[in-house]
Amino acid sequence: MRAPVAVVAFERPTLRVLDQTLLPQEEHWLEIGDLETLEEAIRSLRVRGAPLLGLCGAAGVAIAAERDPGDAAIREAAARIGRVRPTAVELATGAAACAAAVLGRAPEERAAAAWTFCAEYLARRQAEDEAIARNGLAVLPPGDVLTHCNTGTLATGGIGTALGVIRAAFAAGRLARCYVTETRPLLQGARLTTWELVKSGIPAVLLPDTAAAALITSGRVSAVVTGADRIALNGDTANKVGTLGLALAAAHAGVPFFIAAPVSTVDPGCADGSAIPIEFRSAEEVGGFRGQRWSPGGIEAWNPAFDVTPGGLIAAIITERGIARPPYGPGLRALFEHAASGFGT
Known part of the structure; x- marks a missing residue:
């Protein structure tokens, strides 16, 4: 069984998501390349749904790693994203899992590893839905x-x-x-x-x-x-x-x-x-x-x-x-x- 539409894509160095606030009248894709824009998209429900928020939380860590792959920056990005909407637990756990997956790598490898994590996370999510x-x-x-x-x-x-x-x-x-x-x-x-x-x-x-x-x-x-x-x-x-x-x-x-x-x-x-x-x-x-x-x-x-x-x-x-x-x-x-x-x- 296949999803009727695509709603998220990881295209390093950006996250692309369908803007859900404009549906059903308009299908418009957002390109998100910084944490401020991601936070606004989550807070305003341009992107929503607990499992999808987990994916976006992970992508937020990847976006942050593009700018600063240091330990402190990645940990702060994960914590910051997780605070945007407090009830949906997967927003915080998705970000934390991505951070944990890359912190064991050399700094120069972390951004690429984070985007790979996001792609694997999406594939796992799709299998879980099935x-x-x-x-x-x-x-x-x-x-x-x-x-x-x-x-x-x-x-x-x-x-x-x-x-x-x-x-x-x-x-x-x-x-x-x-x-x-x-x-x-x-x-x-x-x-x-x-x-x-x-x-x-x-x-x-x-x-x-x-x-x-x-x-x-x-x-x-x-x-x-x-x-x-x-x-x-x-x-x-x-x-x-x-x-x-x-x-x-x-x-x-x-x-x-x-x-x-x-x-x-x-x-x-x-x-x-x-x-x-x-x-x-x-x-x-x-x-x-x-x-x-x-x-x-x-x-x-x-x-x-x-x-x-x-x-x-x-x-x-x-x-x-x-x-x-x-x-x-x-x-x-x-x-x-x-x-x-x-x-x-």
Whole structure:
């Protein structure tokens, strides 16, 4: 199975990424050759999605190594990139892994080694997506599904995590259509996921976020499947805000709720969801979009980018290494330790 579009490319000395803020109206590639531009692209969501952010974190180290391959400069670049968005753990771990991979080399070799690491990282990510999709087929029941935010090629560089499972299910004749939430306030579902589904030839049905609970309880979907930005060892999962509401509605309706994510999304430093840092974004993102305002000025906004779904609401966590089920602690730890032993090889 192939990704419907390319979204990232490593062309030394620059990182090229598709600007996701302009989709679906315009497909514009950014060429990023310095950390300041990379930080702005990440902060403004020109590039987003936890696995893809890991790739960009690694590329940031490669970009930094072009200017200064010294130990201190590479370590500072990795730390600096990891701070841009705090919830998605792979941004920091991708940068840290690239730094660790090159610091053992002579300074004059480090930039080239970092770009090689990035290319290998992308290939590994794409293979992980394929494995997640295969594993997902083993647990996803036949019937239409609901997803939230964007977990496809735009989020991973491969076929996607949750959307990869959906692609595989459609190819296998297991579902006829995919329901997609708008995913307010920045409309990643309405703009990005529907764009990918159209390119893949998968029938899509868009719905307001506020209609999701009614859809789940109507019997029209057999499962809900989303991605993840960070998973605690007990299965508590941070994902795009609104995910918790979907999981609660699914539990009430007896509809299984699945997480699909690479093992690199598991954070062994988080025993449970209370330890996951939640990013809050600008009030300007609420009450309008792309310069169009529909709320009066002076209104305060509460705008978390993510919420945390308790592991007890999750039927299974689908990874490239296998499927974890509750209670999650021992299973997730084993999957993470097995994956970590091979990172970068």
